[in-house]
Amino acid sequence: MSKYLVVAIIITVSLIVGYAAYSNSKQTTSSKVGESGEFSTELESYPVAKKTEIVELKNGDSYNLTASIVKKNINGADVKMLSYNGSIPGPLIKVPQGGEITVNFTNNTDVDTTIHSHGVRLDNQFDGVPDVTQKPIKVGESFTYKLKFPDAGVYWYHPHIREDYATNSASTRIFNISIPNARMRLVGADNGKYEREEWVDSVRLSPSERVVVEVWFDKSGDYQITHKTPQNSYTMGAIDVAPGPVTTSYLLVPRVNQDIITALGPLRPQFTKEVDKTLNLTLSMMGNMMQQEPNTIEITSSGFSPKTLTISQGDARGYPINFSEYQQLTNSQIRNSATWNSYTNKNHVFLK
Template structure:
């Protein structure tokens, strides 16, 4: 009788213990969330500059996302940081290595880590509800990341990027090559995150806690940041050659990067070196793209880092070059425009029979669902007559259409637009399926041509940086004009009215995303899934 009683009592006690433990954990999590969201700015730790962390094969790093304070234009504001740093730590590792990232989420929202551009194992891609469950506040997750390719990559959340990434959750991976001569010798290597942030009345403009806003154009900032700073500066010596690794971490803004008066050499992109090095005056960098340039400072003085748009040149920072001559000159190496024969041979083999490669076609468009029919039609045409709304309420017609929207010209219409009123679309031209209904399937090792058409007659045509997870691709042509200097990429900018054809190497099995990297557009639907088997 006593044994029978115990058989009944023990399971009941175990159930009670589990319920109590679960309740305590939930209470603890609620307390953490409340504490983090209500903490006073003055009580927060100040954000620190990015540090360098070198990881060898098999090494691990504890990476914690927290709330910090940061001074922007003389005002302390609440932001987010990895290990208390904005940008997060620069993680340097070697091609072929595998490292472990022990991630802890101590922010005020669920999060993940997406290793952007890295052809890693699918289960560590950081996409909520596809490759993992969201990491709740106070919880942790272990990422094992393999780096098969050299180059500059980056990490950021894949939940509410409009909020989390915008407030500082981003950092770089710099993957070195096993070829010591892969890059040119330089005097300095400097990673630069190009960013902006929207300020109102001295504070960061408020976010919608429940849903993403600014869904028309995305959230443009009105304060420019380089590596999280409004007054970024670099010191150099006369004769120095500096390699800059550019990453655009802005939500929406496309940067036109320049250093007036200084020679620039374009050497690399998203996933390594170009076919051939070339001298350039400036580089267009859309959200999530990376470009690698070298700059030769053969004279002393102060040189501005600028974002040069058709209307304005923004000062992003300054490079102060002293009269002191550099100890080691690399001017001759800078003058030599190298050719990447290995990549050229690889591309020649991949593109030798393009006509036999299967092809997909996607159209980029928008459905302004919540707008009245009066605004949707203009003389029996689509919204705004195939043009778009200016900030003053005037129309801009197609013949004046901008290839790139350099600024937010929609004002309150953009600010108030959410996924309830706006649906951005990737449309499969073969069957009319949209966004997550597309669901393509490919075989590992298959090559696929994808045409990306940005419809200029959509209700609001604008540029879109299209990102493909887990694979790499080459841009073959734009509007039928061949791209004569290719580089492996994971993101490409599709400007208004353009058709960009890419060749994707489906090398990495799993369930992956293709989406616009303007987070407000992705949250408003512009995302689809494909499988590599």
């Protein structure tokens, strides 16, 4: 029987790089450009976004990158967008592995911004996190980034500020993603490949988290991408698998990545060493008129019996967490049992 295959689907719940505000040519706004970081939706005479270019740099090169406002016509509507060097997406920058470049960045938008080089191992001062590793780059100001590229890969540069403007973004909820009637194999995540791939029924993602899965479809047709909670199941999208034979190849055999196993070798003694410190998780409940009964907090961890704490209004309880008990990638949940809380109020903590 013919088999069908989709490989390396990147499931992502992430904040969008730029903000697009739909308007027509007659639309105006009361906010002034750049005033208090307001994002004006006025189109004015902004240039049309141009085609993305590919830039190849050598070790030691410098490159000028400018964030500016452009417009596009999408389905008959003019859209205001933020661009890099006039294009969306911005330039594809190629740098040799082991290379270091200088990026001279200028902010010509009407909001504060920074550049975060997602996934790149670089000096902390150039990580682009506003008010943590640097001050926000104000309108009309510039900043120089020194970027190192010790690892091969494809990375994403994007603003790390004003993310509340992003459209179609997630809140603080966890997404429990699955593809019914298809087999998913977990390959890796933001930090790269896993030591060993494994078949999974679903993956749980927090906002801005990404994982890579390979999916095996045994027949053609439409497959739903779903988000399941204890109460409901939501369709997030669909995959249309076309008919036609493909080679099964390596897909059905999970890979063992010996290079990752070797790289983690020096760290393995840390996995079983005596605990360095015990963290105390304090759970408290504010008094209010809506919640009169004591609240029960349930803490569960993979392979261990659940522990519960009962907390009354205005009370607090301490729960010691001994990390020596937990294996790598242990999935711990802290769940509020109050009836007015839902699945989206669960906090999932992955201990690494």
